[in-house]
Amino acid sequence: MKSVSLNDFINRLHIMKKNTVTMNDVAEKTGVSKTTISRIINQIPNAASKDTTEKVLKVIDELGYYPNQVAASLKRTTTRTIGLVMGDIENPFYGLVIKGVEEVVRSSGYSLILANSNYDMAAEIELCMLMLSKQVDAILVAPSGSSSCNQYAAVFERQTHLVFMDNYIPGCNVDAVMVNNFKASKEACNHLISLGHREISFIAGTPKKISSDDRTRGFLSALNEKYGSSVTPVVKNGDYTVAGGYNCMKQLLEMPEIPTAVFIANNLMTVGALGAIKDAGLRIPGDISVLGFDDMNWYSINQPSLTAIDQPAFEIGKTAARRVVMRLSHQKQPAPEIIQLDARLIVRDSTAPPRSHRITPKS
Amino acid sequence: MKSVSLNDFINRLHIMKKNTVTMNDVAEKTGVSKTTISRIINQIPNAASKDTTEKVLKVIDELGYYPNQVAASLKRTTTRTIGLVMGDIENPFYGLVIKGVEEVVRSSGYSLILANSNYDMAAEIELCMLMLSKQVDAILVAPSGSSSCNQYAAVFERQTHLVFMDNYIPGCNVDAVMVNNFKASKEACNHLISLGHREISFIAGTPKKISSDDRTRGFLSALNEKYGSSVTPVVKNGDYTVAGGYNCMKQLLEMPEIPTAVFIANNLMTVGALGAIKDAGLRIPGDISVLGFDDMNWYSINQPSLTAIDQPAFEIGKTAARRVVMRLSHQKQPAPEIIQLDARLIVRDSTAPPRSHRITPKS
DNA sequence: TCATATAATGAAATCGGTTTCGTTAAACGA
DNA sequence: TCGTTTAACGAAACCGATTTCATTATATGA
16 A cells, blocks of 8 residues: 555656746745846846845745746747757767767857757758757757758758758858868878778768768879779778678679778778678788778777777867857857868778788689 | 958858747738637647638748747747756767667657766756756656765756666666666676686676666676685776776786686776787687677677677667656656666677686786 | 936836637537 | 537737846945
């Protein structure tokens, strides 16, 4: 019987009307007007005498009053909330970007509304609109693909502050923060070239996505500068997924002449590619060198440790958030720009000079 | 000069007062009252004639009107927003939990406010309060440690719906969703025992955190059931960090008799531990078997592939979110319960029978 | 000393929706 | 045919803050 009455008690607790102490209650109990109370809460200088302030604060404490920010937001026409739309929050790279964003956003006095688009471009826009109707002050988005700019027109019409991260939609003329993909990719490829590789294959990401295409271009550029038309680069499309990486790698390993090195455009595809190499029974870097875009915390403890391009994910998030906060606090708005941070190549053991022995694909 | 005028244009765009089409504008243009328009937007049955509805929708479309949810929330006293407080959004495990939460929350018509506590217990409470003042309808939190329940008192006073994930604060009497840590941990340890191991060490997480202690208890229980007091289990405290895992493992490898197997209480510490083993030049599983809590996508492609306990992180998030949505939609509130999902042991190559050779710690 | 600045305060309007009461007219039931 | 629903609307109150515009008292300056 005891448990029944406990349940009842809990039910009542939950159904009970929410504890709604409003500013009116404080006003009534103190005999001070809402105006003054509001000023005290918002710490307006010279708004209330020491006496009044103390009295009000005491009552606020007694009643357990805390201001309803929804009401405040309505009148202020600003919610001090920023929207964040990501393609895949599960990916540790994006996780770190989010962490960076969150840190800056919160320490600047804003909150974060998060949504996951699952790389669905239509959903992405939809989510932006939803956030706008929730009156976010600005939106940060990691665009999934290359929606043309006019798909974002609906968002622009609302004239919010918009900042892209990790990728951008061309022609949109908004701030974007990302790594210098072309440069990083070229540097990575040059590393392989400097080791003596010629037959380098590239497992690319989502086609037509700017960030992805930049990586491809960087790869091709390095190869072309060194070898011109004497080598025909092999580029496969892995769509940034583990499965995609696995399949691409498998295809590469079925070529008559297996490449001596692979460069893989992101972390998930690298996992897939490593799986395919393992399944094929090949050794890294003895049989094939492997270099991945995105560094992961386990790359250094992998056998062999993996050479990778380290994107400053945390910094990307922080920079983008700072940009947004800047736009929200300054009146003067600098022209939107594409801010490119530098990635850095971390050379480890998975890249080595090309094999001298022949490998024939099985099956 | 061209660029200057462009900048000016952009500046004006941003400074320009926000495009504020309100319901009043729609009312004026259609000659229909706000009341009816509100009803049409909220699709109240039998609220407006076909004619009126069409007319209103047309004007809404023309004006590009979209409702201000802040205003709506104020009157409704519900924001259809749920708060989410995590310890570390960078950790892929939590990333997946968040993803699960987000999916359910959004598909149920709610939005998500996300905050990262960096495992700071005081910040955790602070963030809950912040969210409450933003009038979230409920809060999901992955409690960092074992704050006593009365630290959460401030949150409870507000009578929101609160659901814990991954861990819980004893005595709080709220819903909690997590894995059966004791059972999973015991099963893992039994797996090692069944391979013949006696000298099994455990690298534990944050002490006094329930979820962590449950894992330790599970480990100890298995060991005790098998060997009683004939073995003295070695438990180190790694605090759930990579560095912690590394240090603990290093200490273990400096013991006079190195354990034949280690069981590590989470993914980050496993990375650290693997690093220490690699640095020591030991072979897995030849010299030592390794088993980690939390499965990662790269465990299967690691050399050797890693035996691990796979927590249903996505499911944890979804379950917790569903619980919250349930509480928000039903009047009748079932008693809070601790929902324990089953983790599963995935046996791979990092666990094998104990070595037969002796290893002496160097230095 | 008198005009003026400043501190300290409050009444009432406002933000942009939702909701409560009405009201009217048409449909329905007996 | 007459009372009763039900459909289709609207005026005005309301949600809980902020902000504008006054007002009063006190301090300051010339």
